[in-house]
Amino acid sequence: MNGTRRLSRELALQVLFQQEFAPKQSFEAGLDNFKRSFSATPEVWDYALELLKGVQTNAKNIDEVIQKNSAHWSLKRMALVDLNIMRLATFELKFGGEQVPPAVCIDEAIEISKKYGTVDSSAFVNGILDQIMKH
Numbered sequence: 001m002n003g004t005r006r007l008s009r010e011l012a013l014q015v016l017f018q019q020e021f022a023p024k025q026s027f028e029a030g031l032d033n034f035k036r037s038f039s040a041t042p043e044v045w046d047y048a049l050e051l052l053k054g055v056q057t058n059a060k061n062i063d064e065v066i067q068k069n070s071a072h073w074s075l076k077r078m079a080l081v082d083l084n085i086m087r088l089a090t091f092e093l094k095f096g097g098e099q100v101p102p103a104v105c106i107d108e109a110i111e112i113s114k115k116y117g118t119v120d121s122s123a124f125v126n127g128i129l130d131q132i133m134k135h
Contacts (some may be wrong), residue, residue: 008047011086016084027052054091062090069131080116082125085109089129100131
């Protein structure tokens with residue numbers, strides 16, 4: 001299950017990142033592009049789509065939560081990969097119901113940031129998500 005969810009989160013991250021440069025493209029179209037290049041189970045695609053829809057539906061609230069818990073950093077100054085990892089994790093932490101335990105959610109975000117972010121991404125993501133979980 002964890003491997004399935006990790007892959008879902010990584011695919012959702014890639015679609016969110018793609019949206020930054022092609023904002024008119026729907027999440028469904030973005031995922032469809034990846035489906036042509038990657039094989040995964042229906043559960044992987046379904047959870048990726050659930051994450052994307054959740055982030056889209058709660059975008060304003062998610063960004064407010066991140067901003068409120070990131071002292072001295074505006075969202076515009078954050079690396080897009082880090083910001084989108086935190087958007088996904090914040091959705092799971094605050095708006096996604098009780099599906100994912102907070103510690104698992106944060107650990108997943110840290111691991112994904114190590115893979116896709118910079119050397120400093122995991123510490124940055126961890127610090128902000130830790131603040132979000134505490135508040």
